Amino acid sequence: MNQIQVQEIECLLVLAEELHFGRTADRLGCSQSRVSQLVAGLERRIGVRLVDRTSRRVALSRFGTQFVEEVRPAYEGLAATVARARERARSGTLSRLRIGFHGSIYEEVIEAFRRLREHHEVALELTEIPLGSPFTAVLGGRVDAALVELPVGEPTLTTGFRFPPQEQLLAVAARHPLAAADRVHIEQLAELDILHPLGDAPDYWRAARVPPTTPGGAAIRSTTGITTVQEGLALVAAGDHGMLVCRPLTERAARDDVRYVGIEGFDSTSQLGLVWCRDRESRQLGTLAELLADEFARPPGGRTASG
Template sequence: MNQVQVQQIECLLALAEELHFGRTAARLGCSQSRVSQLISALESRVGARLVERTSRRVALTRFGAQFVEEVGPAYAALDTVFSRARERARRGALCELRIGFHGSVYEEITVAFRRLRAQHEVTVLLSEIPLGSPFSDLLDGRLDAVVVELPVREPALTVGYRFPPQDQLLAVAASHPLAVGDEVHVEDLASLDVLYRRGDAPDYWLNARVPPATPAGMPIRSTTGIATIQEGLALVAGGDHAMLVCRPLAERTRREDVRYLPVDGLAEPSQLGLVWRTDRAAPQLTTLAGLLHDAFALGTSVESLPRPACVGAR
């Protein structure tokens, strides 16, 4: 409906209550002739008389009374929608947040999402993003935020919350010679073919998943890319490849044909971040960051509930 049609309905509803053109005009802040014009235009659009007017009284026709009864709730609902939208616009609010993620979303995160909806009337719409493309959908505006591994060095992006760091483990086939030990050394990575992620991620981000060389300068070979974690684990189980994963993911993807080993000497742990575009930082995003902090540090025990999964592959 355009603006004039909304005014016509608003005028009829007011007239139905006042049953007086003068009082209706005063209520709407217009002239009596304007009230007459709006009612006449609406009657023309409907194709029937809605109001009977004599020198003594104003009344709705039978058709008009039925029309008011039907259109009144619809108008009230529309008015409520506009009122809520105006309030959200005044506060810079979003009623939905589109958030992308890698791997899985675990309890602490879903606790924060539920609190965001219950306490702030904001719904989170989740979307799994490609392993090797952590920032594309966010930079292109298709998502409001992403939960991805750090670091983030894009000038246009802000890290709103940093999740607790997690140890990285090496996934190898249960039949691999390294699987008989309790851990591996970071220099052992030079003897392996470590899976990398296919996508358009920047080099610094890919190198943070698996360094291009060991601390001693030995190159780490990576000949095969993966699109999903399950694809990676299947390749690892075949015996020709290895993959770096964070401890929470290893704890939740146990397989008889894959072993997860601590890596001695690996410099950096794995860490997730809640990331959004700096020029689109809505209040709901900073609120969500606070709720995530509470879920991990206060409201939900990190020791008693699953941690968010993260993976690493160059």
């Protein structure tokens, strides 16, 4: 729409509230004749009378009433968009989301971030959070949301998007006896010292990362904590430690001194989630969740490369 069409619609909406040409002119800061011109121009464009005028009263016609009902939401949405743009122009910044993450970020996530910025004008501030403290930053308000491993049992948190579940593998040193096998049995985890995330995570979350026992009841030893994935891989490569990792990480963290083997009889999977506080939910977070769902719904060949 050009400028005069927007003025015509604005004039009709005000007239629909006032039902008086003089009061409408006062609100718009123009003359009564200008109000008449704008209404008449809109009626010519649409091809139907929108306002019934007599010497005693002003009323919307049946067509005018329906048109006002249909056009008002669109006009108000346009006005709100313009107001937000002006506010951003005054402040010199875009809307911003602070996102915490641990580990690596999938290409699909980067693409969702790109679309959020380019199509929804939301900038992102990324902060890596400790591997074993998945919820502290978001609960404390230091980030607006976090990409963390599930489960989430905190009553004040909600999961806006769940990533596809991923198979878990065992990372061992290339020189370790288990490195020669394609798969190991879950009971063999009791032969290793499995690294665990170090931090203030709740017990239920820790148990999901490193089970305390095998299905057969053998204790799984875990004496050493780590704060990052890279720290864990270095410890695995240097000694007799093992580490449970998800398959996508193995594709992004290939090392000559580390081998990744499957685990027979292990029905646990790794799954990430986009998590935020229930009382701090926002339109921007909802949009990000929708973009992530869209990216992961596409077949691999149809996904857009990250930019």
